[in-house]
Amino acid sequence: MKTLESLISINLDYIILGLIVVFFTLEQVLGTQFKFNRRLHHLSHNFLMYAVLFVLNLFWAGVVVFTVNWFTEHQLGLLYLVEIPLWVTFLLGIAVYDLSSYWFHRAAHFLPLVWRFHRVHHSDTTMDSTTFLRGHPLETMFWFGFSSIVASAVFGLDLKTLGIYYLILIPMLFLEHANFKYPKWLDKTLGLIITTPNLHKVHHEQDEYYTNSNYADIFIFWDRLFGTFKHKPVEDITFGLQEFNAPEKQTFWYLIISPFLNIKRIPSEGKNK
Template sequence: MQALDYLLSIDINYIAIGLIAVFFTLEQILSTQFSFRDRGKHFWNSFLFQIVFFAGNLFWAGVTVFSIEWLNQHEIGLFYLIDLPLWLKLILGILLLDLSTYWFHRLSHRVPVIWRFHRVHHSDTTMDSSSYFRAHPIEVLFWFGSTPIVAAGIFGLDLMVIGFYFLVLTPFLVLEHSNLRFPAWLEKTFGLIFTTPNLHKIHHDQDQHYTDSNYADIFILWDRIFGTYKYKPADQVKLGLKEFDEDRKQTFWYLVRSPFIRIERTEKENLISHNRHS
């Protein structure tokens, strides 16, 4: 319990930055899955998103904590109807929060106005561990706050359970975006239940047929259950979005403005073709 309290006291942003420092270094040393140029420039454009998010989150985190504490004080949610031991609450909390983010993520691909912000993350044609940072601040603050609040209201999750979820989630997110080689047998073992790096890279394929799949962050089980699981060998994945495949469209300033620019999704033809042959 003491160890858990200590881990939860560490700012999750520091944990993410530490993990990325390790994996980004490994990407420069080891044989990588994809060969990219200008890694320093790519890292800087990604890290600028984290700086903006960190500034905005100083306010939004307070709103999120206040909302969850209010829900807890009024004992709102399913967990308040049954008496569960802490270890079971933590396990169920991870499952339920990951299920919630699965549906939020799936929704962000289906609703055009939300996709405009979410596509910033998918626009990365040279993905590596620093791509963890690359998400529009408006989307991240909305997701970072609304998902835990909604889950707390429905399931009765408290700040400890939610903090533990983010503690488990962060290594998954960094690892899933890292540009390292992973053995194919991972998908046949851990990939039956968990989202492996290769399975997540399929979600970042330019082909919309694959982009709109493998939404889960921790448990690929949700995609298998709800029919959104897809597979292709990792070496056949072409990363990013075709409409962002230009150097000028990979800069921080363009990406921040991009949700407010009309950019047609160029992979609709592929999706129609897949649907005709399925």
């Protein structure tokens, strides 16, 4: 338990910075799914998104921690109504946080105002581990904050459970976006339960039929359960959004202001069902 508490106490920003270095390095030396140029340029624009989020979180993270702690101190939530072992609480907590994120993610695709911010993440026409960092700072801040607060309020989850969830979630998000070759058998085995990288890449397909699928961060069975699961061979995927294809629309400054611009969504030419 002390080891677990030590891991949870590590600043997530240090973990993220370490993972950026590890994954970006591995992508240079290992076999990748596809090739693209100007990797450092791609990294710099995506990293600036994270840098802005870091500044905003200096305040927002404190709000989330205070709120979750308040729920814990007042023992609010369904799990306080029953007595269950601690390890079961952790497992349920991870699943519940992931379920909450699933519904926030799904809503982001269908609420026009929220989609204006969420499309920044989908705008990447190439993909590597730094694509995980490409999220509009305002959306990322409120999405993870409110999904965590809602799950804590409804189910009675504490900061320790939230910390374990993020320790699992962050490396998985890097893996899901990383430009590595993954064996297809992975999708047919672990992919029954876990969101494998190839299954997440389907979510980044330019064809809207596939974009609106595979929302789960950790457990793909949420998509299977709620009818939003789809599959497409990763080698056939075209990444990004057509309205963001131009190079000048891939820059940090354009992506930051894009939610406030009236950018018409270009519909897919056909659905590759």
